[in-house]
Amino acid sequence: MKAVPLSVVSASAPERAFSGIHATLTDVTRIYAGERGKPPYHALGPVSLSLQTGEFFSIVGPSGCGKSTLLDVLAGLNAASAGSVMFEGAAVRDKVPEGISVVFQEDATFPWLNVYDNAAFGARRAGVAESEIRERVEHALAFMGLKAFTHSYPVQLSGGMRQRVCIARAMVMRPRLMLLDEPFGALDQQTRLLMGEEMLKLWRETGATVMLITHSIDEAVLLSDRIGVMSACPGRFIATIETGWSRQRDSNTALDPRFGELTARVWGLLRGEALKALGSRS
Numbered sequence: 001m002k003a004v005p006l007s008v009v010s011a012s013a014p015e016r017a018f019s020g021i022h023a024t025l026t027d028v029t030r031i032y033a034g035e036r037g038k039p040p041y042h043a044l045g046p047v048s049l050s051l052q053t054g055e056f057f058s059i060v061g062p063s064g065c066g067k068s069t070l071l072d073v074l075a076g077l078n079a080a081s082a083g084s085v086m087f088e089g090a091a092v093r094d095k096v097p098e099g100i101s102v103v104f105q106e107d108a109t110f111p112w113l114n115v116y117d118n119a120a121f122g123a124r125r126a127g128v129a130e131s132e133i134r135e136r137v138e139h140a141l142a143f144m145g146l147k148a149f150t151h152s153y154p155v156q157l158s159g160g161m162r163q164r165v166c167i168a169r170a171m172v173m174r175p176r177l178m179l180l181d182e183p184f185g186a187l188d189q190q191t192r193l194l195m196g197e198e199m200l201k202l203w204r205e206t207g208a209t210v211m212l213i214t215h216s217i218d219e220a221v222l223l224s225d226r227i228g229v230m231s232a233c234p235g236r237f238i239a240t241i242e243t244g245w246s247r248q249r250d251s252n253t254a255l256d257p258r259f260g261e262l263t264a265r266v267w268g269l270l271r272g273e274a275l276k277a278l279g280s281r282s
Contacts, residue, residue, distance in 0.1 A: 022053040022209045023074060023177055028083035029234070030069050042234040044069045046083060049228065049237065051177070051209055056200075058212040058220035060270060061230030062277035067213045070235065071179050074211070075102050087177065101175035105182040109154040109162050115141065116150045119168040126173070133172070140168040143205065144198065160191045164198070171202060178203075180212045184219070192216070193251045196223050204247060217270070221262045222253055229269045232276035239269050 029045035044066035051057055061067050072078035073085055076092045085092040087100065096102065101122075109118050119137045128136075141147050144164040154162050163183055170178060180199070184192040196219060203210050214220050220227045221243060229239040243262055245253055253259060 020053050021050045023051045023087045024085070025049045025070070025074060025080075026084045026086075028070075028073060028080045028085060030066065030073060030078065031081040044073070044233075044235050047230075047236055048083075051211060053209055054207055055225045056203055056210045056212070056223055057226050057228065058214055058224040059228045059230060060214060060217055060220050060266060061235055062232050062270070062274045063215070064277060065230045065233050065273070066235030067230060068181055071102070071181050071211065071213055075100055075179050077102070099176040100179065101170035101173045101177075102179045102181065103163075103166050103170050103183045105185045107154070107159070107162050108166050109157075111154050114151050114153050115146055115157075115165055115168075118154070118165050119146075119172050122169055122173050136172045136174070137168075140171040143171070143202065144168045160187050160195060163187070163195065167199070167202065171206070175206075175208055177209045177211070178206075180210065182213050182215065185215065192219060193222075197250050199223065200250060217263050217266045218254070221259060221266065222249070222251065227266060229266060230273070232273045238273070241265060 026048050027046045028048070030043045032041040032043055034040050047066075047070060049070075059067050059070065069078060073080050074087075074092065076085075076094060076096045079094070087097050090097070110121065113121065116137055119140055120133050123133045123136060124130075138147075141150060144167060146161065146164055146168060149157065149161065154165070157165070167183070184195045187195060199210070199212075200223060202208075212220070212223060224243055225245070227241045227243065228237050229241065230236065231238050241262065244258070
């Protein structure tokens with residue numbers, strides 16, 4: 001399949017905090033070995049992507065197009081079959097590099113640990129001093145609105161609150177690159193909007209680069225500086241769209257007339273690819 005040339009939508013340039021290239025994928029493909037005599041499965045690529053330091057980048061694409069595979073390869077959780085992956089000038093191989101945190105859609109809280117210990121888990125494994133962990137965890141829980149639930153257990157929390165705990169755990173690790181794989185997918189629309197606002201606050205607070213995988217076009221348009229639109233499997237980037245939003249954006253951005261224009265633009269690119277994906281499964 002031949003990819004459509006990259007197209008760019010750009011509004012008047014807002015204030016930027018970008019300072020160079022933070023991570024890159026260059027001609028990356030991922031092919032899985034066939035099982036029980038089946039042919040190999042070409043899941044992704046080739047794809048090339050450069051994430052700018054400090055940006056909020058979202059990826060949308062049809063179901064099964066390789067979005068999560070791309071994230072796993074960038075995180076070092078899954079090896080590329082071909083191509084190169086770089087983070088802060090070093091090759092990514094076999095493990096999650098220091099400085100990268102990943103938040104998944106699935107509830108990743110540990111049910112036997114309270115909120116404080118869940119948030120502290122990664123930092124303890126990394127050998128951070130307990131006094132430093134205490135300072136980081138207290139700040140993260142306060143920031144995520146969880147201070148009153150420090151000693152609660154996941155079973156006592158709502159789904160949205162458990163996701164906040166997972167984000168707090170990532171925040172405690174002081175990531176320079178945060179990778180989010182559909183972290184709000186199981187939440188209702190109102191909670192997703194509020195969680196999106198929390199993510200924007202966290203992004204501004206930390207200055208981290210953020211890459212979000214999402215099925216929600218509205219969410220991608222609302223949160224992002226740039227949006228990468230992927231083709232049906234094997235996933236390739238068919239367009240990159242700049243939103244032009246201010247860094248101070250929040251859910252009220254959805255009231256801007258350009259919000260509708262941008263969502264229509266993304267859907268116009270995505271619709272044909274979604275139909276291809278449906279056809280391949282019928």
